[in-house]
Amino acid sequence: MFPENKAIYLVTILLQVLFCICYGVSVNINNLDDVHEGSDTRMTCAYTRDSSTSSSDPIVTWNKIIDGVADKISATQSGSTIIEPSYQDRFGVDRDDDRILVITNTLRIDSGTYQCEVVIFDDPPADDDTVTLNVILQNDCINHACSNGGICTPSSSSMGYTCSCASCFFGQFCETPSNACSNNLCQNQAACVPVSGSCTEYACVCSSCYTGIFCESRMNACFNNLCQNGTVCVLDSGSCTAYTCTCPSCFTGQFCEIALHGCSANFFCQNGGTCNTVAGSCTAYTCTCSSCFTGSFCEIGMNACFNNLCQNGAVCVLETGSCTAYTCTCPSCFTGKFCEIATNACDANVCQNGAACVQTSSCTAYRCTCSSCFSGTFCKSVLNACSRHVCQNGATCNQHYCTEYTCTCPTYYNGTFCETYLGPTSDDSTSLAIVFVFVGTVIGIILILLTFCLIRKMIMPSPLQVTEPVHDYQTVIPASIGETNRDSNHVYDEIPIQDRKNTVVYANRIYKTET
Incomplete structure (x- = not known):
């Protein structure tokens, strides 16, 4: 801890080395609260001699003791001062007394031990020569008198500090409050x-x-007057606040704010009609009628059916509770809001498959004109040409379009509808005759052989009986065109008989039968 105002540490060192006498003394800065961190701290190195004949100026050196080693801060002789670069930012020597070391804006890192050395160059002193060296740590802001939030700043003034006053205060110690007035x-x-x-x-x-x-x-009462509608403001005599508004024609009121018009007096609007003034006149007016009334003074009650838009003999019917709304009751065959649309039975027709709707004598009756291939009342049925064909003699009907067909004729028939019977040809008769002759011959031979075998058997019986194969020849004609009668034991030969009008007839003939 430091003393309250000035701490004096006295160390007297007598050192005699040749012609140089050196003296040194240290001071500790241990508590920055006592020296006001952020303000200047001043340390004075004062020395006196009891007797000396020396006229030379001493060298005053300031050191900071770091880990027991003196680190030089500054050296001063005869007003010439050298500050070491590492200490130049906040350390200096008082310009009026080069024995005073000044730490500006003291920080906590500046705490520690500081040493003052005084080197005197002189002849060897007398035996009774004594030097006294004092180090004084000084910060006059410790017990400053600044008031009302004033900030103390050490200075070289007679008090050792000055007061920087807060706003609203002034004076040497900031003791006097400011007065805005x-x-x-x-x-x-x-x-x-x-x-x-x-x-x-x-x-x-x-x-x-x-x-x-x-x-x-x-003040001028008329400067911001409230007179309206082009009124002239006139100051009242003897007053700077009162005035009068002189109104133009068609206006009245304290500030001429009331317009005189035809509606301000007696008017004749009736049945709740609203009176409206006419621009440029304060006597003329018009009436805006309420619903259901008309006329210059709204004296005529309105009838919605008076000029109704119903058409085609429709009856106009007023809507209940209204004088402007009505409905049209349409006669038959007309519709629409005003019965302006003639109804058409075909508007809701159910004709199908592209059939054309044709309205008949009534606005509700119609008929469907079917397109080709469809029939029925609504043209729903699809036409089939073969459903009413006239093919004859078992001919087959083949449809090519919904109204067109052809007949496929059976054997020996021809014609559009297979109506013509052809019968066998001469070539066919000859062939049949040959076949019959051949078959007869074969049968005869077989009968002879059978007779021979029976006779032989009767004369000379044998333990082994042999059954001869039976040969049969027949002609098969298919039931219809395109049908072929085949089985695994017959060989067929198909011979074209006739080709006429898409009709082809085949005759199937058996030449041989194998058992």
Whole structure:
């Protein structure tokens, strides 16, 4: 801890080395709260000699003791000072006394031990020569008298410090509060009133007939008058606040705010009609009628059916509770809001498959004109040409279109409808004759052989009986065109008989039968 104001540490060192006498003393800065961190700290190295004949100036050196080693801060002789680069940012020597080391804006890192060395160059001193060396740690802001938030700053003044006052205070020790009205600019006998919470702001309370921030302007009642509609403002005699509005024609009221018009007096609008003034006149008016009334004075009750739009003999019917709405009751065969649309039975027809709808004698009756290939009342049925064909003699009907077909004729028939019987040809008769002759011959031979075998058997029986194969020849004609009668034991030969009008007839003939 430091002493309350000045700490004096006295160390007397007598060192005699040749012609140089060196003296040194140290001081500790241990508690920066006592020296006000952030303010200047001053250390004075004072020395006195009891007897000396030396006229040379001593060298005053300041060191900071770091880990027991002296680290030089500055060296001064005869007003010439050298500050080491590492200490130049905040360390210096008082310009008026080079024995005083100054630490500007002291920080906590500046705490530690500081040493003052004084080197005196002289002849060998007398035996009774004594040097006294004092180090004084000085910070006059420790017990400063700054008040009202003033900040103490060490200085070279007689007090050793000065006070920097907070806003709203002044004086050597910031003891005097400021008064915003002390130098106010209020005029024309206005009263100055400080603004609450501020020592610099104030307001001027003006006397009558003056206005402005500083009450610098004389009032004119007509300056911001409330007269309307082109009225002339006239100041009242002897007053700076009262005035009168002189109204033009068609206006009245204190500020001429009331327009005189035809509706302001008696008017004749009836049945709740609204009166409307006419521009440029204060006597003429018009009536805006309420619903259900018309006429210059709304005297005529309205009838919605009076000019109705119903058409085609429709009956107009007023809607209940309204004088403007109506409905049209349409006669038959007409529809629409105003019965303006003639109804058409075909509008809702059910004709199908592209059939055309044709309205008949009534607006509700129609018929369907079917397209080809369809029939029925609504053209729903598909036509089949073979459903009513006239093919004959078992011919087959083949449909090519919904109205067209052909007949496939059986054997020996021809014609569009297979109506013509052809019968066998001469070539066919010859062939049959040959076949019959051949078959007869074969049968005869077989019968002879059978007779021979029976006779032989009867004459000379044998233990082994042999059954001869039976040969049969027949002609098969298919039941219809395109049908072929085949089985695994017959060989067929198909011979074209006739080809006429898409009809081809085949005859199937058996030449051989194998058992």
